[in-house]
Amino acid sequence: MKSSVPIYRRLTLALLFASALSLAASIALAAEPDQRALDPEVLKDVATYEKAMGTDHGLTPDKIQKLANAMNESPVFKNKFLGIWTVQTPSDAWIIMEIMHEVKPDLIIEAGTFHGGSSALWAIILEHINPDGRIVTIDIEDQRERKAKELPIVKEKVDFLLGSSTDPKVVAQARKHAEGKKRVLVLLDSLHSKKHVAAELEAYAPMVSVGSYIIVQDTPLGPKAAIDDFLETNKSYIADRKRERYPDTNSVRGYIKRIKP
Ligand SMILES: C[S@@+](CC[C@H](N)C(=O)[O-])C[C@H]1O[C@@H](n2cnc3c(N)ncnc32)[C@H](O)[C@@H]1O
Numbered sequence: 001m002k003s004s005v006p007i008y009r010r011l012t013l014a015l016l017f018a019s020a021l022s023l024a025a026s027i028a029l030a031a032e033p034d035q036r037a038l039d040p041e042v043l044k045d046v047a048t049y050e051k052a053m054g055t056d057h058g059l060t061p062d063k064i065q066k067l068a069n070a071m072n073e074s075p076v077f078k079n080k081f082l083g084i085w086t087v088q089t090p091s092d093a094w095i096i097m098e099i100m101h102e103v104k105p106d107l108i109i110e111a112g113t114f115h116g117g118s119s120a121l122w123a124i125i126l127e128h129i130n131p132d133g134r135i136v137t138i139d140i141e142d143q144r145e146r147k148a149k150e151l152p153i154v155k156e157k158v159d160f161l162l163g164s165s166t167d168p169k170v171v172a173q174a175r176k177h178a179e180g181k182k183r184v185l186v187l188l189d190s191l192h193s194k195k196h197v198a199a200e201l202e203a204y205a206p207m208v209s210v211g212s213y214i215i216v217q218d219t220p221l222g223p224k225a226a227i228d229d230f231l232e233t234n235k236s237y238i239a240d241r242k243r244e245r246y247p248d249t250n251s252v253r254g255y256i257k258r259i260k261p
Pocket of ligand 1: 085086087088111112113114115116117118138139140141143163164165166189190191196
C-alpha cells in the first residue's frame with residue numbers, strides 16, 4: 001500500500017529521528033564520565049601513569065612503561081561497585097571495612113573520589129556501623145558517574161569537595177567537617193607522589209582521632225617514602241603492619257594508626 005505522507009516529509013521525519021537518537025547518545029555520553037578510559041591504550045602511556053603517580057619517582061621511562069603495562073593488565077582496573085568504576089584492590093577494601101567497623105568513624109575523609117565508587121561503598125558500610133557517620137570525598141576533577149551521584153545513600157551521607165586535597169582552602173573545608181567529630185578516619189588515594197602524599201599527611205594527620213587511621217593507598221612508589229619520613233617525625237603514629245595480611249596489599253606500611261594525641 002502506498003503511504004499518503006509525501007516522500008520529502010518522510011525524509012524530514014527520518015532525519016529528525018536520526019538527529020534525536022544521536023543527540024540522546026551524546027547527552028548520555030556527556031552525563032556519564034568516559035567509560036572509554038578503560039581502553040587498554042590509555043593506561044599504557046607514560047604521561048597518564050605520571051599523572052596518577054607523580055613525577056618524583058626517580059624511575060627510568062623504561063621502568064615506568066613496564067609498571068604502566070602491569071597496571072594496565074591488573075584486574076583491579078576493571079572493578080565496579082554497583083556498576084560504578086572503582087579502583088580498589090578487593091583485599092584492601094576488605095581491610096578498610098574491618099577498620100571502619102572497629103573505629104566506627106563519625107567522619108571519613110577520602111582524597112581521590114574518581115568515579116565515586118569507593119565513597120559509595122564506604123557510605124553503605126558506614127550506614128550499618130554508625131548511621132550518623134558522614135563522608136567527605138575530595139577530587140581535583142569531578143569525574144563522578146551519574147549513578148554514583150544519584151544513589152540515595154550518597155545524596156544523604158557524602159559531601160564532594162572539588163579541588164586539590166592539599167589546597168589550603170580544601171583542607172580548611174575538610175577541617176570544618178571534622179570539627180566536633182569524635183572519630184575521624186582518613187583515606188589517601190589521590191595523587192600518589194611522594195611530595196603530594198607528604199603534604200596530605202601533614203594536612204590531615206591532625207584531624208585523625210587517637211585509635212583511628214590514615215590509610216594511604218598505592219604505596220609502593222612515592223607514598224612509601226613519604227610515609228617513612230612521616231613516621232620518623234610523628235611518634236603519635238605507627239604503621240599497623242598486621243593490616244597487611246593479604247599478599248597483594250597496595251598499602252604497604254600504609255595502614256597508619258594514631259596511637260597517642
Ligand atoms: C586512584 S584514583 C581514586 C580511586 C577511587 N578512590 C576509587 O577507589 O575508585 C585517584 C584520583 O585522584 C585524583 N587526584 C589527582 N590529583 C589530585 C589532587 N591533587 N587532589 C585531589 N585529587 C586528586 C584523580 O583525579 C583521581 O580521580
